[in-house]
Amino acid sequence: EGGPVPGDGAGPPAPERVLFPPTFSVSEIKNKQRRHFMFLRWKQQQRKEKLALKKKRRKEREALGDKAPPKAVPKTIENQRVYDETTVDPNDEEVAFDEATDEFAPYFNRQTVPKILITTSDRPRGRTVRFCEQLATVIPNSHVYYRRGLALKRIIPQCIARDFTDLIVINEDRKIPNGLVLSHLPDGPTAHFRMSSVRLRKEIKRKGKEPTEHVPEVILNNFTTRLGHSIGRMFAALFPHNPQFIGRQVATFHNQRDYIFFRFHRYIFKSEKKVGIQELGPRFTLKLRSLQKGTFDSKFGEYEWIHKRREMDRSRRKFHL
Amino acid sequence: MHSDDVVWSMLGNRQFCSYKMTTKTQNFCRNEYNLTGLCNRSSCPLANSQYATVREEKGRCYLYMKTIERAAFPRRLWERVLLSKNYEKALEEIDENLIYWPRFIRHKCKQRFTKITQYLIRIRKLTLKRQRKLVPLRRKIERRENRREEKALIAAQLDNAIEKELLERLKQDTYGDIYNFPIHAFDKALQQQEAESESESDAEREEEDEDDEDVDKREFVEAEDSELSDFEDMDKLETSSEEEQEEEEEVEKKASHSKWKGKTPLKGPARRKRPYIEIEYEEETEPSTKTKTA
Numbered sequence: 001e002g003g004p005v006p007g008d009g010a011g012p013p014a015p016e017r018v019l020f021p022p023t024f025s026v027s028e029i030k031n032k033q034r035r036h037f038m039f040l041r042w043k044q045q046q047r048k049e050k051l052a053l054k055k056k057r058r059k060e061r062e063a064l065g066d067k068a069p070p071k072a073v074p075k076t077i078e079n080q081r082v083y084d085e086t087t088v089d090p091n092d093e094e095v096a097f098d099e100a101t102d103e104f105a106p107y108f109n110r111q112t113v114p115k116i117l118i119t120t121s122d123r124p125r126g127r128t129v130r131f132c133e134q135l136a137t138v139i140p141n142s143h144v145y146y147r148r149g150l151a152l153k154r155i156i157p158q159c160i161a162r163d164f165t166d167l168i169v170i171n172e173d174r175k176i177p178n179g180l181v182l183s184h185l186p187d188g189p190t191a192h193f194r195m196s197s198v199r200l201r202k203e204i205k206r207k208g209k210e211p212t213e214h215v216p217e218v219i220l221n222n223f224t225t226r227l228g229h230s231i232g233r234m235f236a237a238l239f240p241h242n243p244q245f246i247g248r249q250v251a252t253f254h255n256q257r258d259y260i261f262f263r264f265h266r267y268i269f270k271s272e273k274k275v276g277i278q279e280l281g282p283r284f285t286l287k288l289r290s291l292q293k294g295t296f297d298s299k300f301g302e303y304e305w306i307h308k309r310r311e312m313d314r315s316r317r318k319f320h321l
Numbered sequence: 322m323h324s325d326d327v328v329w330s331m332l333g334n335r336q337f338c339s340y341k342m343t344t345k346t347q348n349f350c351r352n353e354y355n356l357t358g359l360c361n362r363s364s365c366p367l368a369n370s371q372y373a374t375v376r377e378e379k380g381r382c383y384l385y386m387k388t389i390e391r392a393a394f395p396r397r398l399w400e401r402v403l404l405s406k407n408y409e410k411a412l413e414e415i416d417e418n419l420i421y422w423p424r425f426i427r428h429k430c431k432q433r434f435t436k437i438t439q440y441l442i443r444i445r446k447l448t449l450k451r452q453r454k455l456v457p458l459r460r461k462i463e464r465r466e467n468r469r470e471e472k473a474l475i476a477a478q479l480d481n482a483i484e485k486e487l488l489e490r491l492k493q494d495t496y497g498d499i500y501n502f503p504i505h506a507f508d509k510a511l512q513q514q515e516a517e518s519e520s521e522s523d524a525e526r527e528e529e530d531e532d533d534e535d536v537d538k539r540e541f542v543e544a545e546d547s548e549l550s551d552f553e554d555m556d557k558l559e560t561s562s563e564e565e566q567e568e569e570e571e572v573e574k575k576a577s578h579s580k581w582k583g584k585t586p587l588k589g590p591a592r593r594k595r596p597y598i599e600i601e602y603e604e605e606t607e608p609s610t611k612t613k614t615a
Contacts (some may be wrong), residue, residue, distance in 0.1 A: 078476065122453075153452055189442055196470060219486050245496050250487065256477035259470050263479060267487050275487050277480060285470055309462070 077257065082318040086226040095226070099233070103188040107165070107237045114238055116142035116166045124301040125175040127200070132170060134201055134282045138251060138264050139238055140215050152296050160185055166238055170195070173288060180286060182234060183296050184213055189304065190296045191234060193286040200282055208266060208280045214247020215240050216264070222255040227305055228321035231288060258319045288321060329368035333360065354385060355398065356429045363425055373419055375404070375427050375434040382411065382419055382437055384430065408438055
């Protein structure tokens with residue numbers, strides 16, 4: 001404590017310490033009403049101080065005029081995203097080499113034409129059936145077949161024999177589609193997604209007509225990491241390579257915070273700086289659950305990536321796609 | 322036997338039986354040893370001292386029998402006989418064991434046994450097929466994911482992103498010749514040309530001023546040369562300005578009539594950039610070189 005210890009005359013004087021009076025915090029009041037009241041009052045005070053601070057800062061900024069420091073960029077989740085070391089650099093040679101030799105190489109070299117089989121889980125209900133039909137109009141060269149109790153493992157060799165390149169299985173629960181399995185067929189990767197926010201064509205507020213038979217363009221946004229890249233290629237491989245611009249249709253897969261939003265629009269260029277878009281077609285959201293190396297095999301498949309909730313959902317700023 | 326009737330009159334009709342379940346049309350019996358499942362005088366295991374049932378355990382069927390002799394020993398009351406896996410043999414075994422028993426019980430036992438074997442077969446067939454794996458949803462996690470999806474949707478600003486991407490593609494000319502907007506490359510080329518022409522025109526202006534002066538002066542000094550030079554300059558000026566004026570006209574017109582895609586040439590008022598030259602020019606059809614730059 002302050003002052004030299006008595007009896008120790010030879011020691012150096014200890015530095016003086018400031019003694020604070022005992023404060024009390026709002027949480028120590030026992031009476032709930034009063035405590036609440038005091039808390040509100042404290043909160044108001046904080047708000048006032050904050051407002052005063054803001055005003056002061058704004059005045060300073062105006063006073064400085066041009067010399068004022070630039071405004072601070074607000075932090076968003078995208079800004080604060082934890083850097084993922086598997087982010088793909090566009091000039092990365094290794095990635096380019098990988099992509100030239102992976103399962104999608106024949107598609108990107110224009111050797112194969114995509115042909116898609118869309119099916120559901122057993123006994124689909126009306127909503128799922130209608131969704132499958134609409135999806136089939138969106139994706140060109142796709143066929144819908146009903147699964148009457150057939151095992152996927154037995155369907156797959158038949159599909160390969162009939163030259164299908166992709167298989168989409170829409171899983172249904174309680175009369176709404178809630179899962180999607182996308183499998184690239186000749187021994188390609190299988191991705192399992194959780195599907196949500198499915199809106200059929202009549203539920204979308206729009207005044208447009210049905211999608212035509214033209215091949216749509218594809219937009220893939222924000223697939224940055226290695227995993228995202230491969231998923232993006234999977235989606236791209238669903239659509240034929242030569243979009244028919246006359247049709248003016250575009251299918252978008254937009255990745256934001258690990259949620260992939262699918263939209264299907266018709267666009268029209270009103271001028272060189274303005275474009276109008278009109279949503280047709282179904283819309284849905286996907287979240288990747290697992291990516292498997294070979295075709296669909298739940299027991300013996302080799303999983304490239306599984307969403308492990310405990311490990312991967314810990315940080316709010318860490319995304320994988 | 323005598324007590325059976327008493328038991329039945331108590332349980333069946335008047336008093337409470339805990340195994341009895343009443344519905345609008347029927348009474349059911351929940352007793353596990355009941356043969357038919359209904360609450361009847363002949364089906365009640367409590368009200369019949371001589372009774373038999375067939376029950377299955379872990380895929381094997383057993384015949385349970387109850388006789389009056391053992392009515393005093395509840396622990397030994399039900400005698401259990403394992404039935405063979407073979408259907409016909411099992412039926413014979415039932416017949417053997419219930420040989421002098423009332424016809425009703427024998428018949429109902431065989432019926433019950435048949436039904437049980439049928440559903441066991443069905444179970445075995447179904448397990449060979451694909452099983453539906455039920456994964457329980459965790460409410461907290463579902464809620465969390467839905468909320469995050471909403472926020473991601475708001476952050477995504479999909480319409481803007483799509484529009485931006487489409488405009489980018491337009492700029493990079495992936496659409497080729499479909500859209501006849503003066504694309505930015507064309508704009509740039511135009512600006513370049515304008516810059517060149519301005520520098521030209523500046524030079525020409527100077528020249529022309531000089532020429533004018535010279536013309537005034539030349540009248541006194543060299544008349545023939547000035548005429549030639551004037552005419553040459555005038556020609557150059559005429560053609561370049563004509564081109565520029567036509568291009569500008571196109572640009573202006575296209576900027577103003579933005580919805581019109583410019584398939585047919587517009588005929589509009591002539592605009593003049595440089596008032597000091599009056600030129601009458603002819604409206605040509607759009608030369609093919611101009612619209613397809615870059």
